[in-house]
Amino acid sequence: MSVGTALFGLDRDGLTSFFHGLGEKPFRAQQLMQWIHQRGVADFGHMTNLAKPLRGRLAEVAEIHPPEVLVDQCSADGTRKWLLRVDGGNAIETVFIPEHNRGTLCVSSQVGCAMACTFCATGHQGFNRNLTAAEIIAQVWVANRALGHSADGERIISNVVLMGMGEPLLNLPAVVPALNIMLDDMGYGLSKRRVTVSTSGIVPAIDRLKAQCDVALAVSLHAPDDTLRDELVPINRKYPIAELMAACRRYMAGKSARSHITFEYVMLDGVNDSPAQAARLAALLTDVPAKINLIPFNPFPGTSYRRSSASAVARFQEHLLNRGYIVTVRRTRGDDIDAACGQLAGQVMNRLRRLEPLVAELR
DSSP states (O other): OOTTEEGGGOOHHHHHHHHHHTTOOTHHHHHHHIIIIISOOOOGGGOTTSOHHHHHHHHHHEEOOOOOEEEEEEOTTSOEEEEEEEETTEEEEEEEEEETTEEEEEOOOEEEOSSOOTTOHHHHHOEEEEOOHHHHHHHHHHHHHHHOBOTTSOBSOOEEEEOSSSOGGGOHHHHHHHHHHHHOTTTTOOOGGGEEEEESOOHHHHHHHHHHOOOEEEEEOOOSSHHHHHHHOGGGGTSOHHHHHHHHHHHHTTOOTTOOEEEEEEEBTTTTOSHHHHHHHHHHTTTSOEEEEEEEOOOOTTOOOOBOOHHHHHHHHHHHHHTTOEEEEOOOOSGGGTOSTTOOOOBOOOOOOOHHHHHHTTO
């Protein structure tokens, strides 16, 4: 048994195995999950339904170590952003977005991002490393403790999206246990339709996610053809649109009629917002259960892109609506604290690895 086992990142199976190694019964895993994730307790000494000798043993061999909150900012619109330290030189950002009858937490999966999407501030900052499962779920823990419960006793966080810093599907060994904790009734008890993993299009990992964890999927598409998507989303050069759409169809196979994939499409003035491109997008998604989320571009220092006009977005949306698609336009939230979509940057000190070594691990 390794000293300092990070219990934050162990799902029920992981905790059961951990307690088995201590000679304890499997129900201890459920007890510990409730203390950590439902009650927000990080001190073994306060876990009163565990025997004192066990609490002492846990303090010797394990840890529940919440990340240090470096910055806690609130936007004028109610959006809240935390900057969390994950090691001596790096930090990640986590954002809570309050909406009518819903509270969505946007969680990071990596320190920085190797995908280098040209319209994204995180991609411009570089990549350091994958987050551990403990570091991913600790973001939910910090936000849940900070936000508390509503007047009727319900948790403020109703939805979690892995759309923060990083490409989640390049970190599946850590992402899947974190997802399991979010879905577990002894953890955060979220519906599988209320937990969404976003990807820029890592085709082999889409298939692996389907096999390992049943959650909603969002695809950062942003272009209706390979020529433009190669420019905006460089991973398209490895996994072009035809392969991506085939993976999306496989992901939806066997799911209920209510299920769909959300296709995210950032609106860039004069780049991808023409009526002709709307028509190509509609044709592309014909045989995929799809919801389309149009995202007004959020500028960041050094970018040459501009946000599409409101009239251009409206025309684009109307064309898709007329083709029978569900189409929403994302309301820009938290841009006064750089918490809007595409603005998360955190603190990434070093580019330790490039994209190719990460993708190679999928083979």
